[in-house]
Amino acid sequence: MKIFDLPIETERLILRRVRHDDFEPLFPIHSDSDVCRYLPYEPRDEAGMREALEKRVALDRLEPGGDPLFLAVELKETGEVIGEVLLFYLNEEARQGEVGYVFSPDFQGKGYAMEATRAFMDACFKEFNLHRICARCSAANTPSWRLMEKLKMRREADFREHELFKGEWDHMYIYAILEDEWRAHFN
Structure with a gap:
């Protein structure tokens, strides 16, 4: 599936494709042991982050079961990258996707994750015609659930x-959440 039109803009944020120059703001997030506590990898070193960033930048199509689409979350006011949202395209026939998110600890608790993830999920339902979006987290990760x-x-x-x-x-x-449930809550 082709990647949909970007950027996605909200009141305070821009969600856009990850670029090579996002290394500087993303590396501290992905190398932080507290942030990585609930992520499926250990804190990344510089080489590991560069490799992960290269995959993000190179992705040009979403394939069921393939690599996820990552979008950088940027503050409109300053242009600072504060985190990422992501989509795994799980199943084409059943129109299933899984979302995730990771944000800098410096920007947590300010509503940015809600704003970004809501806009991203809305675009996933509209642009990808998804029927169902899921998300998962550790039960100990209270802010996430x-x-x-x-x-x-x-x-x-x-x-x-x-x-x-x-x-x-x-x-x-x-x-x-199913698409019709999403529409009932957010339209």
């Missing part, structure tokens, strides 16, 4: 000790 609930997603699964994650048993929540 609270965001999902603010986005009117429902908790569909509560997996206790379902797998080892970074050496410990993980307790994972899965949330989801």
Whole structure:
């Protein structure tokens, strides 16, 4: 699937394709052990972040089960990149996607994640014609599942000790929302 028209603009933010020059603002986020605590990788070193950034920049199509689309989240006022939102295209026939997000600790608690993720999910439903969007997180990651609930997603699964994650048993929540439910809440 071709990537939809960008950028996406909100009142305070611009969501756009990740660029090579985003290394400087993204590296501190992805190398922070507190941020990476709930991410599926350890804090990245410089080489690891450059490799991850290269994949983000090179992606030109979304394929079911393939690499996710990452968008940089930029403050309109300053042009500063404060985080990323992402979409995994899970299933073309069933029109399923999974969203995620990661933000700099310096910008958490200010409503930016809600604003960015809401605009991104809206575009995913409209532009990709998705039927269902899900998201998942560790049950210990309270800010993440609270965001999902603010986005009117429902908790569909509560997996206790379902797998080892970074050496410990993980307790994972899965949330989801259907397109018609989204439209009822946000249109």
